[in-house]
Amino acid sequence: LALYFHIGEREEKCIIEDIPSDTLVVGNYKVQRWDIHKHDFLESAPGLGMFVTVTSPSGEVLLSKLYGPQGTFSFTSYLSGEHIICFQSNSTRFAVIAGSKLRIHLDIRVGEHFLDESAIQAKDKVNEVNVRLEHLIEQIHHVTKEQDYERKREEKFRKTSEETNSNILWWAIVQTLILISVGIWQIKSLRDFFISKKLV
Amino acid sequence: ACAARASEITFELPDNAKQCFYEEIAQGTKCTLEFQVITGGHYDVDCRLEDPDGIVLYKEMKKQYDSFTFTASRNGTYKFCFSNEFSTFTHKTVYFDFQVGEDPPLFPSENRVTALTQMESACVSIHEALKSVIDYQTHFRLREAQGRSRAEDLNTRVAYWSIGEAIILLVVSIGQVFLLKSFFSDKRTTTTRVGS
Numbered sequence: 001l002a003l004y005f006h007i008g009e010r011e012e013k014c015i016i017e018d019i020p021s022d023t024l025v026v027g028n029y030k031v032q033r034w035d036i037h038k039h040d041f042l043e044s045a046p047g048l049g050m051f052v053t054v055t056s057p058s059g060e061v062l063l064s065k066l067y068g069p070q071g072t073f074s075f076t077s078y079l080s081g082e083h084i085i086c087f088q089s090n091s092t093r094f095a096v097i098a099g100s101k102l103r104i105h106l107d108i109r110v111g112e113h114f115l116d117e118s119a120i121q122a123k124d125k126v127n128e129v130n131v132r133l134e135h136l137i138e139q140i141h142h143v144t145k146e147q148d149y150e151r152k153r154e155e156k157f158r159k160t161s162e163e164t165n166s167n168i169l170w171w172a173i174v175q176t177l178i179l180i181s182v183g184i185w186q187i188k189s190l191r192d193f194f195i196s197k198k199l200v
Numbered sequence: 201a202c203a204a205r206a207s208e209i210t211f212e213l214p215d216n217a218k219q220c221f222y223e224e225i226a227q228g229t230k231c232t233l234e235f236q237v238i239t240g241g242h243y244d245v246d247c248r249l250e251d252p253d254g255i256v257l258y259k260e261m262k263k264q265y266d267s268f269t270f271t272a273s274r275n276g277t278y279k280f281c282f283s284n285e286f287s288t289f290t291h292k293t294v295y296f297d298f299q300v301g302e303d304p305p306l307f308p309s310e311n312r313v314t315a316l317t318q319m320e321s322a323c324v325s326i327h328e329a330l331k332s333v334i335d336y337q338t339h340f341r342l343r344e345a346q347g348r349s350r351a352e353d354l355n356t357r358v359a360y361w362s363i364g365e366a367i368i369l370l371v372v373s374i375g376q377v378f379l380l381k382s383f384f385s386d387k388r389t390t391t392t393r394v395g396s
Contacts, residue, residue, distance in 0.1 A: 002205045002207055002223055002300070003207040003209075003221055003222070003223050003298065004221070004222050004223070005219065005220060005221045005222065006220070013211075014211070014212065015209050015210060015211045016210040016211060016212065016293065017210065018210065018341070018345065106207070106209070107205075107207060108207075108209070128307075129319050129320060129323060132306060132323050132327075133323065136323065136326055136327060136330060139330050139334070140330065142334075143330070143333055143334060143337060146337055146341070147337070150337070150340065150341060150344065153341075153344060153345075153348065154344060156348065157344060157347060157348040157351055160348065160351045160352055160355055161351045163355060164351065164354050164355040164358055167355065167358050167359060167362070168358055168362075171358070171359075171362035171363075171366070172362075174362075174366060175362070175365060175366055175369065178366055178369055178370060179369060182369065182370065182373040182374070183373070185373075185377075186373055186376065186377050189377050190377060190380060190381075193381055193384070194384075197384055199384070
């Protein structure tokens with residue numbers, strides 16, 4: 001597996017995936033624990049597992065499972081939005097030994113449909129082009145879904161900006177009105193006060 | 201020819217935190233690291249890329265977006281880190297895309313007798329076009345997310361400051377009048393008109 005990073009044993013690490021609805025997300029991971037004696041990461045530590053939790057944009061938990069030290073998880077999004085994928089080890093060691101950490105290898109694929117390489121290896125020319133074309137069509141569908149989602153987000157963006165614009169205008173008017181009316185009240189109040197005090 | 205790998209991850213970087221990622225790369229592989237800050241503060245982050253010997257290949261402070269291409273000069277584990285240590289209380293959301301190696305050709309040229317057929321070259325050009333469409337789409341999505349985050353920040357800030365100002369305005373004006381009145385009330389005993 002490709003990319004990896006380190007976390008503390010009891011730490012939870014989350015990554016964010018902003019994806020359109022009906023998108024399949026597949027993740028491969030591998031976790032290794034640091035061995036103090038060998039000064040290296042163990043290839044596989046017994047009993048070490050990983051809690052994988054996936055939260056949808058509405059807060060609903062889509063996936064919450066305990067996997068082994070190496071595994072694959074997948075989920076399909078119902079809503080468009082920010083899905084949060086969290087990893088936490090099932091390590092129950094309360095006393096965190098100094099220098100203990102975990103190495104997590106991670107590979108997450110969004111919306112990709114894997115090419116069936118064996119079908120491509122088939123000697124039949126037409127079949128090969130067929131498979132490639134199907135893959136391209138899938139890619140285009142994913143691009144279209146992303147674009148639709150982008151349109152919705154841009155609409156939300158525009159609404160926020162227009163709301164800010166009208167807020168600024170409205171509050172400026174309100175503040176000016178407050179200023180004028182309080183100014184008038186001040187003068188009136190002071191004048192009445194001075195008259196009553198026989199100073200004017 | 202090894203298969204190309206690309207990892208893109210969006211993660212939250214808390215204030216005063218540093219997050220490092222490692223990847224094993226073979227010598228001679230062309231790699232590209234691209235990152236962008238999506239939300240948080242001034243939308244900037246420190247980034248640093250080191251080769252297995254610890255030599256710094258790329259180091260930039262407080263960058264919002266950058267793209268860096270390099271060719272691995274030796275085998276080993278390359279490390280890149282994002283740091284938000286200069287920030288005291290803003291979390292940043294950072295996106296990065298680390299591409300290792302180049303895509304293998306769709307129709308490999310070993311075992312070929314003839315040149316690519318029209319269908320095949322059409323496939324190749326569509327594939328290239330789609331790759332760049334997906335690339336642009338990602339960039340656009342990130343820019344839009346960044347813009348929307350700024351707009352929402354602005355909206356909340358305008359709302360809070362306006363309400364705050366209106367309240368301060370009222371409190372200060374009313375307070376002024378009562379304060380003035382209180383000055384004159386104290387002197388009442390000494391300013392009564394004599395000989396009226």
